[in-house]
Amino acid sequence: MAGYNSLSIGQVKVGVKEVNQHTRSFQDHSVRDGAKRFLDIALSGAGVLVAAPLGALIAAAIRVTSTGPVIFSQMRLGKNGRRFTIYKFRTLPPQPASRSDAQWTEVMPAEAGALGRWLRRTGLDELPQLWNVLRGDMSLVGPRPERPTFAERFRREYPRYKQRLQVKPGITGWAQVHGLRGRCDIGERLRFDLHYLKHQSLWLDLQILLLTPLGLLRSPRDAAPQSEPRQFPSAAHDMIGAD
Numbered sequence: 001m002a003g004y005n006s007l008s009i010g011q012v013k014v015g016v017k018e019v020n021q022h023t024r025s026f027q028d029h030s031v032r033d034g035a036k037r038f039l040d041i042a043l044s045g046a047g048v049l050v051a052a053p054l055g056a057l058i059a060a061a062i063r064v065t066s067t068g069p070v071i072f073s074q075m076r077l078g079k080n081g082r083r084f085t086i087y088k089f090r091t092l093p094p095q096p097a098s099r100s101d102a103q104w105t106e107v108m109p110a111e112a113g114a115l116g117r118w119l120r121r122t123g124l125d126e127l128p129q130l131w132n133v134l135r136g137d138m139s140l141v142g143p144r145p146e147r148p149t150f151a152e153r154f155r156r157e158y159p160r161y162k163q164r165l166q167v168k169p170g171i172t173g174w175a176q177v178h179g180l181r182g183r184c185d186i187g188e189r190l191r192f193d194l195h196y197l198k199h200q201s202l203w204l205d206l207q208i209l210l211l212t213p214l215g216l217l218r219s220p221r222d223a224a225p226q227s228e229p230r231q232f233p234s235a236a237h238d239m240i241g242a243d
Helices: 016-065 116-120 131-136 148-156 159-165 184-200 200-219
Strands: 006-007 012-015 069-078 084-089 137-143 170-172
Touching: 006 069, 016 084, 016 116, 016 131, 016 137, 016 200, 069 148, 084 116, 084 131, 131 170, 137 200, 148 159, 159 184
Parallel strands: 137 170
Antiparallel strands: 006 012, 069 084
């Protein structure tokens, strides 16, 4: 039907109003994504400069108190399933990749020394991920990136899990400020991640960034080693995992 509300192109009919809505939606998302990227670069760049002295002290402390590399690296899934290498200050004794990639440790594992526990409790072990943000692998705010093995198993358990890959993963997120870090109920964490995807905005990102320090303080799982896990999905019940 040709007319004010549709265009006929050969045998294909396209609603003008629908096209305009999709165009505006695409433009709105492009503006939001561009502004979010600008915020990521500005804040992570400033963070690298400001945190450089502290990072140097942490690196020296790790070197003095343990053997092995200062930086821990691991493969994670980013936006649209693209694989990238994530960086953290090492908080555990060195382990072969075959073990660290297949295990999900406690938020505060027993084998972490005093320095490692302090780094995990304060979230300072995540400082090197500012480099991931500058590179464009991650954003400051978004769902936490998962290892490919775990992501595949969680996707089979929760069909909507793959929706998390529609955006860049983040150093912090809506689930994290609500205490869902590391070993937790994956279904519950997914619920918070999907809420973020539906309502994402720069204002929400700023709220999450402001709430992150409080989220670290309020999470009871950061306080001490755990002997019992919280509820876990059946597909991952036989594993131990980490954020």
